[in-house]
Amino acid sequence: MTLREEVERPGQVKIVFFPYGIREWFKKGVSIFxxxxxxxxxxxxxxxxxxxxxxxxxxxxxxxxxxxPLTEQELKHITREEIEAGYRLACQAIPxxxxxxxxxxRSRIGKQRLQTAGLEVPVKQLNPLVKKYFVExxxxxxLDCRSDEDRLLTTLNEKHGTAIxxxxxxxxxxxxxxxxRDAEWAVTAVNWKNRIIEIEPENTSDRCFGFxxxxxxxxxxxxxxxxxxxxVATVAARMNPQIPLGEEVMSRITHxxxxxxxxxxxxxxxxxxxxxxxxxxCCKKANVKxxxxxxxxxxxxxxxxxxxxxxxxxxxxxxxxxxxxxxxVNIRASRIGLSSHPxxxxxxxxxxxxFVGADNVAxxxxxxxxxxxxxxxxxxxxxxxxxxxxNKDLVLVDSCASGxxxxxxxxxxxxxxxxxxxxxxxIDPETLEVNIRTIEDKPPVGLCGSALVDVPAExxxxxxxxxxxxxxxxxAKETNRLRKxxxxxxxxxxxxxxxxxxxxxxxxxxxxxxxxxxxxxxMRTGAEILMKRLGEERKEAITEDDIxxxxxxxxxxxxxxxxxxxxxxxxxELPLDKVEFxxxxxxxxxxxxxISKEEREYAEKIATTAKxxxxxxxxxxxxxxxxxxxxxxxxxxxxxxxxxxLKRLGRxx
Amino acid sequence: MGKSEEIFKKLRQAVISGETEECAKVTQAAxxxxxxxxxxxxxxxxxxxxxxxxKFENKEYFLPEMLLSAExxxxxxxxxxxLLKADETEVKxxxxxxxxxxxxxxxxxxxxKAMLTSAGYEVIDLGVDVPASEFVKxxxxxxxxxxxxxxxxxxxxxxxKDVEEQLAKKGLKGKVKTIIGGGTVTEQWRSRIGSDAxxxxxxxxxxxxxxxxxEIKTAxxxxxxxxxxxxxxx
Numbered sequence: 001m002t003l004r005e006e007v008e009r010p011g012q013v014k015i016v017f018f019p020y021g022i023r024e025w026f027k028k029g030v031s032i033f034x035x036x037x038x039x040x041x042x043x044x045x046x047x048x049x050x051x052x053x054x055x056x057x058x059x060x061x062x063x064x065x066x067x068x069p070l071t072e073q074e075l076k077h078i079t080r081e082e083i084e085a086g087y088r089l090a091c092q093a094i095p096x097x098x099x100x101x102x103x104x105x106r107s108r109i110g111k112q113r114l115q116t117a118g119l120e121v122p123v124k125q126l127n128p129l130v131k132k133y134f135v136e137x138x139x140x141x142x143l144d145c146r147s148d149e150d151r152l153l154t155t156l157n158e159k160h161g162t163a164i165x166x167x168x169x170x171x172x173x174x175x176x177x178x179x180x181r182d183a184e185w186a187v188t189a190v191n192w193k194n195r196i197i198e199i200e201p202e203n204t205s206d207r208c209f210g211f212x213x214x215x216x217x218x219x220x221x222x223x224x225x226x227x228x229x230x231x232v233a234t235v236a237a238r239m240n241p242q243i244p245l246g247e248e249v250m251s252r253i254t255h256x257x258x259x260x261x262x263x264x265x266x267x268x269x270x271x272x273x274x275x276x277x278x279x280x281x282c283c284k285k286a287n288v289k290x291x292x293x294x295x296x297x298x299x300x301x302x303x304x305x306x307x308x309x310x311x312x313x314x315x316x317x318x319x320x321x322x323x324x325x326x327x328x329v330n331i332r333a334s335r336i337g338l339s340s341h342p343x344x345x346x347x348x349x350x351x352x353x354x355f356v357g358a359d360n361v362a363x364x365x366x367x368x369x370x371x372x373x374x375x376x377x378x379x380x381x382x383x384x385x386x387x388x389x390x391n392k393d394l395v396l397v398d399s400c401a402s403g404x405x406x407x408x409x410x411x412x413x414x415x416x417x418x419x420x421x422x423x424x425x426x427i428d429p430e431t432l433e434v435n436i437r438t439i440e441d442k443p444p445v446g447l448c449g450s451a452l453v454d455v456p457a458e459x460x461x462x463x464x465x466x467x468x469x470x471x472x473x474x475x476a477k478e479t480n481r482l483r484k485x486x487x488x489x490x491x492x493x494x495x496x497x498x499x500x501x502x503x504x505x506x507x508x509x510x511x512x513x514x515x516x517x518x519x520x521x522x523m524r525t526g527a528e529i530l531m532k533r534l535g536e537e538r539k540e541a542i543t544e545d546d547i548x549x550x551x552x553x554x555x556x557x558x559x560x561x562x563x564x565x566x567x568x569x570x571x572x573e574l575p576l577d578k579v580e581f582x583x584x585x586x587x588x589x590x591x592x593x594x595i596s597k598e599e600r601e602y603a604e605k606i607a608t609t610a611k612x613x614x615x616x617x618x619x620x621x622x623x624x625x626x627x628x629x630x631x632x633x634x635x636x637x638x639x640x641x642x643x644x645x646l647k648r649l650g651r652x653x
Numbered sequence: 654m655g656k657s658e659e660i661f662k663k664l665r666q667a668v669i670s671g672e673t674e675e676c677a678k679v680t681q682a683a684x685x686x687x688x689x690x691x692x693x694x695x696x697x698x699x700x701x702x703x704x705x706x707x708k709f710e711n712k713e714y715f716l717p718e719m720l721l722s723a724e725x726x727x728x729x730x731x732x733x734x735x736l737l738k739a740d741e742t743e744v745k746x747x748x749x750x751x752x753x754x755x756x757x758x759x760x761x762x763x764x765x766k767a768m769l770t771s772a773g774y775e776v777i778d779l780g781v782d783v784p785a786s787e788f789v790k791x792x793x794x795x796x797x798x799x800x801x802x803x804x805x806x807x808x809x810x811x812x813x814k815d816v817e818e819q820l821a822k823k824g825l826k827g828k829v830k831t832i833i834g835g836g837t838v839t840e841q842w843r844s845r846i847g848s849d850a851x852x853x854x855x856x857x858x859x860x861x862x863x864x865x866x867x868e869i870k871t872a873x874x875x876x877x878x879x880x881x882x883x884x885x886x887x
Contacts, residue, residue: 250807250837257808317808318755319782401805470713489711510712517715616757625760626717634717 014098017041018061019218019239020416021247021409022446032058032101033091040445040502042108042419049091056090057082059102061244066097102244108418118553118588121366127597128227129345130192130294132205133160137185148176152196156189167195169343175199190294197294197343209233209292211282211340212590213275214359215300215308216240217249217383218407218416220271221587222278224286224293230595234285236278239416241270242307248383248404249303253313256306267307268336276339293340296333297594298348299586301357301384305329305348310336320614321354328358328604347600349593350607353614355399360386362589364606365599367551367582370395374548375534377527379571380586381554383407385523388610389530389542396534398615400526405519406449406556411512413494415446420501422451423559425494427458429649432479434494443501447494447508450559455494455508456516457564460631463651464492467631469517471510485509520570521628526615527572528624533613544572544638553585566642569632573639657688661696664729668701669708671721673728680729690736694773698726698733702771706856716760719855723767730770746866747797749788751779752835753812758805761835761855765801768855769862785815792820792829798869799862801852803835810837814846827872830865834858 009025015035016023026035033056036043044055054077060067064086070078071092078087090101135155138144146154149168156162168176176199180187183201190198208227213220220240224233245267246252256263283290298308302323306313309329316323333344340346349358360380369376371392378388385402388395408414408421415421422444424437436451438444447455459465464475464482471490476482481493485507495506535542550571552562562579565571571579582588592599615621627634632642636652646652660683667676683693705722708714714722748769752762759781769776777795779787792800800820802813813833820826833843834852843851850865852858 246807254807254810257811314808317806318812319757468718469715487711490713514712514715622760626720629715629717 013066013095015095016098016100018100018102018244020103020418021243021404021407022415028096029094031091032088032093032095032099036090036101036103038503040420040443040500041103043090043103044107051077051089051092054078054089055107057087057104057107058090058093059104060086060088060093061100061102063095063097063099066095066099068092068094068096100244118584118586119366119582121368121588121592123230123592123596123599124602125596125598126230128208128210128230128295128595129597129600130190130208130210130227132188132190132200132208133162134186134188134203134205135159137180137187139185148180149173152176152180152187152189152199162191163194165194166191169195169197171343172196172199192295192343192345197345198341207288207292208294209288210295210297210594211279211293212297212587212594213278213299214362214584214587214590215271215275215298215304216359216586217252217301217304218243218404220274220278221584222275222282223587223591224279224282224288225591225594227295227595232591233288234282236281238274238278241274242267245270247409248401249301250317252307253303253317256312257314257317261312264307264310264312268310271304271308272337276337279339290339291341294344295594296338296340296344296346297590297600298346299358299362299590299593300348301359301386302351302354303357304359305351305357308336309348316354319617323351323354326351326607328600328607347593349590349600349603352397352607352610353399353612355384356386356397356612358603358607359586359589360388360397360399361603361607361610362586362593363551363553364388364395364397364610365592365603366585366588367553369551370606370609372548375542375546376549376551377530377547377571378551378553378585379523379527381406381523381552381556385526385554387523387526387530389527389534389547390610394534394537395610396530396537396613397610398526398530398613400522400615402519402522403515405515406452408446408448408452410515411447411452412509413446413506414452414512415448417448417450417556417559420445421448422446422494422506423448424561425451425454425458427462427464429462432462432464432475432481434481436495443499444495444506445501446506449556450561452516453560453568453570454564456513456631457561457567459492459508459513460567461646461649461651463649465513465631467652469513469629469631471513516568517629517631520568521625524569524571524628524633525621525625528628529615529618529620530613531572532620533618544574547572547574548578550574550579551582551585552579553582558583566639567632567645569628569630569639569642573632573641656686657683657692657696660686660688661693661700664693664697665701665704668698668722668725668729669704671718671725673721673725676725677728677732680732684732684736690733694730694733694737694771698729698771699773702726702768703856706768706854706859710854710856716764719764719767720760723764726767726771746799747775747777747795748799748801748862749777749779749791749795749797750801751783751788751803752781753788753802753804753809753816754782754784755809755812756804756806757781758836759803761805762803764855765803765834765852765858768859769801772859772863774862785812785819788816789819789823789825793823793825797829799830799832799865801832801834801858801862802848803833804838805836807837810842810846813848817847828869830869832858832861832865 012025051073179199188200188204212223220238328350329348333346334342351357380386420442485491491507491509531542632639664679830849832850850861
């Protein structure tokens with residue numbers, strides 16, 4: 001859902017591109033391919049749009065009815081199944097009404113940059129729930145006519161000290177006789193907890209795999225794990241295929257509400273298909289078969305938990321936002337169609353509350369903040385930002401709807417971090433000249449999150465916007481980059497058209513700045529309220545000085561300039577050396593839960609110990625939010641270093 | 654005349670720049686000078702808030718500035734209200750306003766409230782997380798023409814639908830008009846849910862409310878005309 005969307009413009013059609021979240025109006029008659037090109041969207045083609053190469057396949061998510069009929073060229077390149085699934089060649093499809101277009105991975109040239117790496121944390125104990133035991137069984141004789149089952153269990157007990165009363169999965173039992181005999185009594189038992197879930201022929205104990213997944217609202221990160229070493233074998237990442245069904249968590253739950261059981265199923269199928277793609281990719285790279293995966297471990301926010309497990313999520317969307325399941329969930333992976341061994345276990349880590357999910361449990365787990373003497377803060381930045389504050393005595397958690405602005409959504413020229421995205425911006429405070437850096441040094445097509453942190457900070461330092469975020473009109477005398485847009489709204493040209501990879505200037509509008517202010521204020525408010533409430537709990541005020549460390553987590557967190565983020569007041573003013581970038585630490589948490597029973601038990605404990613604070617219901621929320629909308633903050637005393645910087649630049653007296 | 658115009662100008666300035674004390678001071682001066690309180694409201698507050706709304710629309714003003722202006726406006730209004738109430742010559746239109754059930758975000762709602770108040774409406778603010786039945790009950794008790802509902806979130810758009818359904822059940826649809834707005838509300842949603850109007854921002858909301866009230870008045874007149882015709886036929 002976007003804000004205040006226009007429904008119609010005469011003679012024009014609106015085209016929305018996923019997973020980029022870019023939308024624009026075009027003259028009727030334009031092909032989807034030309035529209036994509038004009039927007040600098042990464043869409044592959046060898047024939048430059050003649051319909052002969054078949055490379056520019058896109059999936060029409062919405063608005064199929066308004067498209068021209070399939071052309072002859074398309075019938076040559078698109079299979080029947082694809083037609084049924086809504087595929088078209090972008091160069092042949094001409095919309096007459098609004099369409100939503102999904103550009104599948106294979107039709108892209110450039111790579112979406114998806115952060116998968118996260119802090120490596122020493123695991124307490126390598127102790128996966130899946131274990132393999134090789135045994136050679138004595139053959140049955142007239143003197144030893146024990147059942148196959150007893151023969152297996154006792155030998156396992158003798159050789160490996162496993163419990164004598166292990167469960168034997170009935171499905172294994174059905175084939176047990178032939179499994180043992182076909183393997184000539186030399187087999188490897190695969191155990192999950194106290195249950196034998198497979199009998200493999202010969203000794204396969206050196207191959208034991210699991211898969212850990214961080215299900216983000218926009219991004220999925222998957223890790224094939226070697227459970228014998230606890231190390232990552234291979235990594236994959238994807239955009240969450242649920243995006244076309246709703247850009248953020250609330251829209252996805254709304255999708256469930258509108259479509260009922262069908263919607264619940266659609267969301268589940270979408271995310272599972274994305275996960276399966278990652279599993280297959282990782283397995284292929286590591287030369288592992290998917291049915292060698294015996295356990296999968298998932299983290300994600302509460303809405304992702306609901307969507308993944310196929311649970312109707314209406315109630316979590318309404319105040320007071322109660323979640324449905326809170327503890328970790330174990331289900332058979334095959335039940336929800338995951339590509340793995342049919343009897344593999346899928347574990348979804350526990351959640352804390354309606355807006356704080358397993359991903360945040362993973363953050364607390366992996367930062368070890370609940371074991372720290374010193375007070376730490378963690379900021380897991382995403383569409384929803386979770387904030388944690390505390391130490392071994394108490395950790396408080398809240399969540400704020402920071403919105404997708406820093407992911408490039410709702411920003412005129414915003415985009416995800418993909419080829420051609422501007423990722424760094426600096427503005428010379430004297431000459432007001434702009435310097436940019438793009439991903440892979442390609443011609444700029446839009447701004448991604450890290451640049452969207454730089455832009456307001458640089459504009460502020462250059463005196464182009466004031467502390468309220470408003471463009472300073474007088475500056476238009478000094479530079480023609482600052483100008484009034486079509487509706488009389490101020491905008492700043494970051495890259496003029498001849499230098500862009502699109503057919504327009506790349507600009508930042510006053511409205512964009514407002515969206516970014518809202519996003520950063522939400523995060524800042526979340527931090528401020530936790531400082532206040534933790535202070536009350538501890539009966540001593542918590543100030544910036546008390547915070548020994550700020551963990552900056554989340555995919556985009558790693559690329560942002562910490563000083564610029566601080567200059568706009570995204571987080572409390574801490575010395576920069578206290579800021580530690582930990583990357584996709586939710587993924588780290590998922591891996592820890594996969595490779596260690598102790599870590600998993602600890603995660604369950606965290607989920608009951610960390611205390612959730614409902615931000616929107618906090619009595620100070622309103623005031624703090626308004627104060628935090630200022631750059632860096634209404635209360636400048638809280639930002640002495642930033643104030644000094646701005647003073648040096650002559651921006652404030 | 655020149656003097657009151659000067660006071661109005663000062664008053665507008667105080668509201669636009671969000672100076673609460675100044676606004677109270679100038680309002681008091683206007684009252685002391687014997688200027689018609691209704692005039693003070695329309696020429697001072699209303700016009701100022703219109704400017705504020707415009708500035709918000711073109712993104713020059715942001716939430717903090719908007720709220721400061723609203724605060725200043727209320728400071729003056731508080732002084733005017735007792736005088737306005739005594740003056741019953743003009744019946745004010747009432748509006749019921751609230752954030753729908755399941756949602757508790759109220760910054761936007763408060764801004765709309767300020768804009769409607771400054772435009773001369775009597776706003777009955779039901780607060781946040783308001784059950785559908787409460788909107789309907791208040792609307793019929795107070796005989797209001799318009800119910801204004803807001804939400805920031807998507808799922809809670811369904812709560813608006815509940816209100817529409819309850820209005821229909823009670824046969825109030827058409828008599829009571831609805832306007833909706835807030836972060837996730839769009840024109841598509843409005844038509845899907847069946848509300849009467851969508852305010853894309855606070856200024857737009859005021860314009861739309863005016864239209865809705867016009868519609869109601871026309872409808873009432875039409876009904877009266879028909880009734881008269883019917884009685885004449887008899």
